[in-house]
Amino acid sequence: MSVTNEVLVSDSEFLTAALVQSNVSVWYREDPDPIGNLMDYGGIVEGYTPDSIKLAGAHFVRGRFEFRTYIK
Numbered sequence: 001m002s003v004t005n006e007v008l009v010s011d012s013e014f015l016t017a018a019l020v021q022s023n024v025s026v027w028y029r030e031d032p033d034p035i036g037n038l039m040d041y042g043g044i045v046e047g048y049t050p051d052s053i054k055l056a057g058a059h060f061v062r063g064r065f066e067f068r069t070y071i072k
Helices: 011-019
Strands: 004-008 024-028 037-043 045-048 052-055 058-061 066-071
Touching: 004 011, 011 045, 024 052, 037 052
Parallel strands: none
Antiparallel strands: 004 066, 024 037, 024 066, 045 052, 052 058
């Protein structure tokens, strides 16, 4: 079975992840780095604003991090 990940960007993608309770991880990635570094295992999306995402009680700045969910 192949497992891939999807980068969440839009409010509708975060809403969908929250509704289906997908686990969302937090990654830090600079331009030349194609993979990035896992910063936090994250959790379920508890809330989102134009500036931040709330995962498992912690707030993460949208402009600084990449948010990924796994698709089976």
